[in-house]
Amino acid sequence: xxxLQELLATKRVLLADGATGTNLFAAGLTAGDPPELWNFxxxxxxxxxxxxxxxxxxxxxxxxxxxxxxxxxxxxxxxDRVFDVNKRxxxxxxxxxxxxxxxxxxxxxxxxxxxxFEPLGSLTHASAVEAFVEQAEGLKAGGAxxxxxxxMSAREEMHAAAEGAIAAGMPYTVTASFDTAGRTMMGLTxxxxxxxxxxxxxxxxxxxxxxxxxxxxLLYALVQxxxxxxxxxxxxIGKSNxxxxxxxxxHVHYSGTPExxxxxxxxxxxxxxxxxxxxxxxxxxxxxxxxxxxxEHAPRARPDRATIESRVGPLTNPPSERxxxxxxxxxxxxxxxxxx
Numbered sequence: 001x002x003x004l005q006e007l008l009a010t011k012r013v014l015l016a017d018g019a020t021g022t023n024l025f026a027a028g029l030t031a032g033d034p035p036e037l038w039n040f041x042x043x044x045x046x047x048x049x050x051x052x053x054x055x056x057x058x059x060x061x062x063x064x065x066x067x068x069x070x071x072x073x074x075x076x077x078x079x080d081r082v083f084d085v086n087k088r089x090x091x092x093x094x095x096x097x098x099x100x101x102x103x104x105x106x107x108x109x110x111x112x113x114x115x116x117f118e119p120l121g122s123l124t125h126a127s128a129v130e131a132f133v134e135q136a137e138g139l140k141a142g143g144a145x146x147x148x149x150x151x152m153s154a155r156e157e158m159h160a161a162a163e164g165a166i167a168a169g170m171p172y173t174v175t176a177s178f179d180t181a182g183r184t185m186m187g188l189t190x191x192x193x194x195x196x197x198x199x200x201x202x203x204x205x206x207x208x209x210x211x212x213x214x215x216x217x218l219l220y221a222l223v224q225x226x227x228x229x230x231x232x233x234x235x236x237i238g239k240s241n242x243x244x245x246x247x248x249x250x251h252v253h254y255s256g257t258p259e260x261x262x263x264x265x266x267x268x269x270x271x272x273x274x275x276x277x278x279x280x281x282x283x284x285x286x287x288x289x290x291x292x293x294x295x296e297h298a299p300r301a302r303p304d305r306a307t308i309e310s311r312v313g314p315l316t317n318p319p320s321e322r323x324x325x326x327x328x329x330x331x332x333x334x335x336x337x338x339x340x
Contacts, residue, residue, distance in 0.1 A: 024045065039065075063107065064089045083138040086142065090139045158196060177206065178217065182220070190225040191228040254281025264291040
């Protein structure tokens with residue numbers, strides 16, 4: 001049993017960490033530079049960020065490996081360093097976790113390859129699985145506890161990443177970004193995600209949503225997903241962006257306050273989410289407020305859309321709930337007209 005599974009068996013809710021990329025930009029990372037190479041160039045920045053998350057109360061910290069696959073690293077002529085980059089990142093995170101004085105899960109962050117699958121692109125299923133196995137082997141060698149697949153959009157890529165984790169002998173989790181009117185960019189709905197891995201030898205430890213277009217939209221996705229996941233046995237993860245990005249010159253600021261993120265954490269708990277964290281824009285200050293909210297929260301009724309919007313604001317890109325029924329109605333009318 002992985003440490004993540006052990007903690008899920010003994011704790012009501014786990015707090016996952018905050019943002020990697022946006023916090024590294026604040027520390028000096030510039031646009032176009034690969035954050036993954038900071039594991040070698042500026043390791044103290046990586047361990048310092050992770051330590052701030054642990055000090056804020058995080059039970060789960062993610063490695064600095066979101067883009068550490070061969071397809072993304074080749075953009076920086078580092079495609080031959082996949083194993084070493086992932087191993088190094090996991091080692092840095094493990095150093096922070098071991099110094100915590102309490103159990104802290106090191107999750108190996110795994111983002112999309114950035115390539116499209118055939119026939120839209122050149123990526124094949126076999127090559128995708130191979131790329132994810134390569135990343136998993138590096139993370140495993142560095143001591144990562146779980147293969148944390150995140151910010152996914154395509155069914156095929158989530159499945160390939162899961163197969164890569166299984167082939168490398170790692171437990172895995174999967175979160176998708178529901179940023180397109182309640183679906184992923186490639187059309188997957190929150191309710192579909194729990195069923196996506198039913199044909200695999202090993203099921204995910206947890207599934208969920210991350211990133212996206214703000215806390216209200218992500219919470220609404222979680223409500224739909226927790227209902228669908230009730231019979232799957234998988235815990236549900238919610239890792240929301242910290243509000244909405246606002247561009248000020250060359251700086252991107254996220255509008256979410258610690259108070260907003262604390263209320264998001266409470267609503268996520270009420271929706272049945274077991275692992276709650278922050279994505280883009282989330283700092284250690286936000287996490288501290290979320291930790292207090294989780295520890296002090298008294299359960300409330302399961303939220304609906306109206307409750308979510310009244311407490312954390314309106315959905316930014318809500319699902320198109322009426323249009324499908326209208327289209328079905330028009331088709332039915334035309335069929336009836338033809339039949340008569």
